[in-house]
Amino acid sequence: MKMNNGKETIIELDHIVKKYTSRGSFFGTHGNEIIALNKISIKILKGEIFGLVGESGSGKTTAGRLIVRLEKPEEGRIYLNGSEMAGLKGKGLKDFRRKIQMIFQDPYQSLNPQLSVFDTISEPLVIHKIGNAEAREDAVWETMKSVGLSPPDDFVNRYPHQLSGGQRQRVAIARVMVLNPDFVVADEPTSMLDASISAQIFNILIEMREKSQVTLLFITHSLSAARYLCDRIAVIYKGNMMELGSADQVIQKPRHPYTKALIDALPKFGLSGKVNHYNTLLPVEREASEHEGCPFFTRCRVANKTKCSLEIPLLKETDDSHWVACFYAENG
């Protein structure tokens, strides 16, 4: 088993490339190839909350969908506990389907409107043939309490349309957690919810990790949400890894100009007006290079126009387990 800081790796993405073809326009032009993930490598350690942060369209959901096998990569490999996932079949695949789960962004779309709360949460147990009717009922009750749907009696007979957005997301989380999974992808689970409800959902995720030692991949566009929840954070931009480190390293001592721009964009409470501390983002994008250079070149104020437009910066370790893909990470 691969070890990292004394912890085992549960999920490893190894040089993953995922491409899509856009549909093309109404007038019949050919679809363009979109590289959603460009040679992304990540090791997620058992028991951690790992944050994947980037703006919309950066490839976060794609990464989550690849891990739960809703998509297949064009290149690269994905490992679960050191075994390649692509080779899973039969019982191995069935176990995988129980152990690896995903919570989706939109609780309105992820629940079947025809199923009551009880049926929604017990259905995965039925599908995976876990326990008898009595044991399933106990498991549903326990899980409902742990996600704050309490007392369960008040909720079991309701249907999704009779629940608030926050309650629906709790049901969606319960449906995943009732299977006692080893690994959960939570894809922007609170982006459709109010801030106060979001904070409650974050606390449920933290409690879940403490109680069941589940490993979480928390996907978000918000560095402040990642800071609140995550042990480590990876920042991606247009499918490329920009920075990876502990939450403290990435947020207190960011090294990549893109991470710094994300931090500058955070609301600064208690300050009058916005203070751009790092100021690494160009107000107007510059023209793209004809060559393949740094993915952030067009928006980076720090860029050296020759070097950054001609060469792709590789991910390098700058401090202990803090990785950055920028030629000027030290002084950028």
Ligand SMILES: Nc1ncnc2c1ncn2[C@@H]1O[C@H](COP(=O)(O)OP(=O)(O)O)[C@@H](O)[C@H]1O
């Ligand atoms: N099914 C698809 N078909 C075509 N393009 C897609 C598809 N899914 C995602 N993409 C594209 O891939 C890129 C990454 O998307 P996504 O992973 O959803 O990003 P994020 O979750 O960070 O917003 C985007 O450019 C998006 O438009």
Ligand code: SF4
């Ligand atoms: S390599 Fe150059 S363009 Fe890319 S982030 Fe660093 S300074 Fe900016």
Ligand SMILES: [Mg+2]
């Ligand atoms: Mg997404």
